[in-house]
């Protein structure tokens with residue numbers, strides 16, 4: 818699906834503008850070094866397309882030199898019926914290279930609550946700050 822990238826692109830655009838807003842709160846900001854993104858597996862975002870979108874969106878921004886690190890978060894579910902807590906079950910699709918998560922309890926087959934795996938959050942932003950400036954409007958003598 819070629820149109821799939823639009824989704825990743827939209828999400829990355831939003832993330833980049835949020836990071837820029839955050840970063841600009843720091844007066845001594847030189848650049849953003851790294852953005853650490855946590856993406857739950859149930860969000861179904863393609864990491865390669867996220868990285869590609871990031872490289873496009875970051876151009877001519879304070880994130881230009883930044884690296885995008887993506888941590889995939891495994892889904893964790895909870896069953897209120899039998900108290901199962903843990904990994905989801907997966908159904909292997911014949912002939913396909915992916916597994917589909919099963920939204921029922923591996924133990925008792927009842928409905929489950931998703932505890933983790935639906936998030937897409939900016940976990941950490943590493944900033945490069947100008948430490949050489951020790952005072953606001955500091956003296957400049959030659």
Ligand SMILES: [Zn+2]
Pocket residue numbers: 896897898899900901922923924925926927
């Ligand atoms: Zn159960």
